[in-house]
Amino acid sequence: MTRLIISGINGKMGKVLEAMCENSDSVEIIGGIDVNLGVPHKFPTVSDPFGLQGKADAVIDFSHHSFAPALCNYAIKTGTPVVFATTGHSEDELKTINDTSKIVPVFKSANMSLGVNLLTELVKKATAVLSDFDVEIIEKHHNQKIDAPSGTALMIADSVKSVRTDGKYVFDRTKEKKKREQNEIGIHSVRGGTIVGEHEVIFAGNNEIISISHSAQSREIFASGAIRAALFIAGKQNGFYNMEDLIKEL
Numbered sequence: 001m002t003r004l005i006i007s008g009i010n011g012k013m014g015k016v017l018e019a020m021c022e023n024s025d026s027v028e029i030i031g032g033i034d035v036n037l038g039v040p041h042k043f044p045t046v047s048d049p050f051g052l053q054g055k056a057d058a059v060i061d062f063s064h065h066s067f068a069p070a071l072c073n074y075a076i077k078t079g080t081p082v083v084f085a086t087t088g089h090s091e092d093e094l095k096t097i098n099d100t101s102k103i104v105p106v107f108k109s110a111n112m113s114l115g116v117n118l119l120t121e122l123v124k125k126a127t128a129v130l131s132d133f134d135v136e137i138i139e140k141h142h143n144q145k146i147d148a149p150s151g152t153a154l155m156i157a158d159s160v161k162s163v164r165t166d167g168k169y170v171f172d173r174t175k176e177k178k179k180r181e182q183n184e185i186g187i188h189s190v191r192g193g194t195i196v197g198e199h200e201v202i203f204a205g206n207n208e209i210i211s212i213s214h215s216a217q218s219r220e221i222f223a224s225g226a227i228r229a230a231l232f233i234a235g236k237q238n239g240f241y242n243m244e245d246l247i248k249e250l
Contacts, residue, residue, distance in 0.1 A: 002027045002234050004227075005056040005080070007071055008063030009045055010034040013085070016223045017060065027227055030054050033063070033071075049074040056080055058230040068093045072100040081105035081233040085112050085226045087151025101240035105233040109243045110151030112225030116199065117243040119214045120159040123201050126212060127163040133205040135160050135167075136186040140198040148189040152199055157185050160201075 004021065008014045009032030018041070021029050031052040032045040039045070046052055049059075049071065058081045061071055065088040075082045084097060087110050100106055111117065127135065137160075139153040149171065161167040167185045170176060180186075197216040202209060216222070225243070232246045 001025075002057045002231055003030045003055070004028065004230055005031045005033065005049070005052060005059045007033040007049070007059055007061040007067065008086075009041070010036050010039045011062060013062035013219060013223060013226075016219045017062065017226065020220065020223050020227065024227070026231065030056055035063075050077075057234040058083060060226045060230050061086055062226070065089045065093060069096050072096050075100055075104050075106075079104055081230075081236065082107070083226055083229045083233065084108040085222065085229075088147035098240065102238060104238050105236040105241065106239070107229045107233045107241045107246075109225075109229070110155040111197075112222040112229065112243070113214070113216060114225055114228075114243070114247065115221065116152055116214050116216075117247060119199070119201075119212060120156055122212055123156055123159050124163055126201075126203055126210065127160050130203045130205060130210065131164070132182070133203040133210070134180065134182065134184070134186075135164070136188070136202040136204065138188045138190065138198075138200045138202070140190040140192070140195045142194050142196065143191050145191060148191065149187045150189070150197070150199075152197070153187050153189070156199060156201060157187055160185050 004027050006014050006017050006029055021027050029043050031043055032041055033049050035047055037045055060083045062085050065086050068089060071082060081104055097106060137153050137156055139150045141150055157169055166183045168183050170184045170186050200211055200213040202211050233241055
């Protein structure tokens with residue numbers, strides 16, 4: 001049984017994770033971390049991870065990106081692997097996460113869905129074949145999401161740019177007072193209602209359009225992916241891991 005600590009336990013994703021773990025034979029939650037306490041749980045919850053007793057096999061973080069340095073400090077001092085499932089990290093926070101991976105196992109992905117990560121592989125192949133097509137990415141999320149564009153949209157854009165190395169990200173066409181350049185990678189954000197997460201990549205050529213899309217129907221797919229990631233890095237050597245590594249092992 002893999003022992004987990006959930007950071008952001010009282011948030012939307014934390015609640016989904018808790019419910020999934022309760023029905024799992026492979027993982028159990030031994031503690032929760034959240035700035036907002038007072039919600040009853042079957043395990044202790046704290047605002048400071050060092051207030052938890054016992055050793056976990058991994059921490060899953062679905063809290064705010066600003067909590068990353070504190071979590072990295074905890075991971076280093078306790079030797080606990082961490083799954084970072086949040087987005088919107090600053091450059092300094094990303095450096096801290098990177099530095100931490102040199103000491104303990106760190107898993108980070110902008111999207112914990114296996115489907116989305118397979119989509120990025122398809123996008124790479126399509127980009128290579130459709131070399132003269134315009135690429136536009138549209139992402140849609142609920143009205144409570146803070147960061148825009150989504151980390152997943154940027155991850156998809158990065159997969160395009162890994163093939164089309166001269167690609168240039170364009171986020172707001174209202175500021176563009178010229179015709180679209182062929183090397184542009186358009187990224188557009190929609191926020192509204194309770195949309196869990198939708199991503200579409202449009203390849204627009206002469207007289208034909210190819211679209212690759214993914215639609216999340218429930219937050220459970222992200223929770224399931226995060227649990228898979230925690231099982232994956234528990235017991236691993238120090239290093240930086242992502243969904244590509246997990247998929248290869250599967």
